[in-house]
Amino acid sequence: MPDFLKEYFLGIADSLQTTLKTPDAYLNKVALTAVVLVIGIALYMLLKKMLARSVKNFTKKIQLHKAAKQTMGTLTIVSVLFIWVQAINVLVLIALLFGMIAVFMVRGLTSNIIGYFVIKYRKYFEIGHRVEINEIIGDVIEINSTSFKLLEVRNGLSSDAHTGRIIKLPNSIIFNESIEMVGVANRFVWHEVKYVVSFDSNWQAAEQIMTEAGASYFEEIVLPELQQTNRRLLNGQSELRPVFSIDTNDAGIVLVLRYLVDYQQGVSAKTTLQRTILPQFIEHPNIEFAIVEVKVFQG
Structure with a gap:
C-alpha cells in the first residue's frame, strides 16, 4: 500500500480512537448511529409498502425492491460514516471505493475487449460454429x-x-x-446409432442391413457435402466411411454404426438412418431386439 494511503488510514484510526476515549462524544455518536439505522429501516419499509401497492408487475416489483434496498443501504452507510469520521474523510473514502470499483470494471472490460479481438481476428470461432x-x-x-x-x-x-x-x-x-x-476447420463429426439384439438373433443379417444403410447415407448425403465444403477430406475417403462394430452385454448383442455427419444436421441424419434400418429389422424373421428383464422384489 502507498505511504500516503497508510498515513491517511492511520489518521482515521487515531480519530476514532480519540472518540472512543471521550465518553460524551462516544455516546452521542452511538445514539446518532442508532437513530440513523432506525430511520433507514423505516424508510425502506415505507418504500417497500408503497411499491407493493403501486406496482402490479411481479418482475418489476422485485427489481424496484432490490434497487430500494441497495439505495437505502448505501445512504445509511454513508450517513454512519459521516457520524464517526470527519466529512472530508468520508468523501475521500467514497472516492477510493468508487475508484476501486472502476478499476475492477475497467479491468474486466479490457479483458473482454481483448478477447473480442482475439476471437475476431485470430478467427477463434465465428457465428454458426x-x-x-x-x-x-x-x-x-x-x-x-x-x-x-x-x-x-x-x-x-x-x-x-x-x-x-x-x-x-x-x-x-x-x-x-x-x-x-x-465447424472451425471441419464441419463434420462422428455420431453413432446403436441397437441391442437378442443372443439368438441373426446378427450377421443385422450387420448387413446397418452397413448398407450407412453406405447409402455416405454416398447420397456425406460425399456431396464434402465436395462442396471440404474437398481436402476426400483424399482420405476410405477413413470417412461408416464403421460397424459389435459387442455384447448382459442384455444381448450390441451393434453400433459410426458415421460422419455435419454437426448441424445430427438429428436429421440419425432420423434418416433409423427410418432406413428399423423397418428392415422389424420385418426380418430372425432379428429380435433384446428385452431387459425388470425383476420386482416383494418384501
Missing part, C-alpha cells in the same frame, strides 16, 4: 465487444437439438477455460 465450454454446448449466434451468445444444444436431450435457451458468456472466458470447437 459450435463450441463447448465448461460442459456448456451451443452454436454461436452473436459476438460483440464484451460477450458472445450461444444457442444451447443438448443439455439433457438425447440428441444434438437446440434447447431454445440462449447463454451469454464474457469474451474473457477464452483466456481462462479450455474450449472445444466444431
Whole structure:
C-alpha cells in the first residue's frame, strides 16, 4: 500500500480512537448511529409498502425492491460514516471505493475487449460454429465487444437439438477455460446409432442391413457435402466411411454404426438412418431386439 494511503488510514484510526476515549462524544455518536439505522429501516419499509401497492408487475416489483434496498443501504452507510469520521474523510473514502470499483470494471472490460479481438481476428470461432465450454454446448449466434451468445444444444436431450435457451458468456472466458470447437476447420463429426439384439438373433443379417444403410447415407448425403465444403477430406475417403462394430452385454448383442455427419444436421441424419434400418429389422424373421428383464422384489 502507498505511504500516503497508510498515513491517511492511520489518521482515521487515531480519530476514532480519540472518540472512543471521550465518553460524551462516544455516546452521542452511538445514539446518532442508532437513530440513523432506525430511520433507514423505516424508510425502506415505507418504500417497500408503497411499491407493493403501486406496482402490479411481479418482475418489476422485485427489481424496484432490490434497487430500494441497495439505495437505502448505501445512504445509511454513508450517513454512519459521516457520524464517526470527519466529512472530508468520508468523501475521500467514497472516492477510493468508487475508484476501486472502476478499476475492477475497467479491468474486466479490457479483458473482454481483448478477447473480442482475439476471437475476431485470430478467427477463434465465428457465428454458426459450435463450441463447448465448461460442459456448456451451443452454436454461436452473436459476438460483440464484451460477450458472445450461444444457442444451447443438448443439455439433457438425447440428441444434438437446440434447447431454445440462449447463454451469454464474457469474451474473457477464452483466456481462462479450455474450449472445444466444431465447424472451425471441419464441419463434420462422428455420431453413432446403436441397437441391442437378442443372443439368438441373426446378427450377421443385422450387420448387413446397418452397413448398407450407412453406405447409402455416405454416398447420397456425406460425399456431396464434402465436395462442396471440404474437398481436402476426400483424399482420405476410405477413413470417412461408416464403421460397424459389435459387442455384447448382459442384455444381448450390441451393434453400433459410426458415421460422419455435419454437426448441424445430427438429428436429421440419425432420423434418416433409423427410418432406413428399423423397418428392415422389424420385418426380418430372425432379428429380435433384446428385452431387459425388470425383476420386482416383494418384501
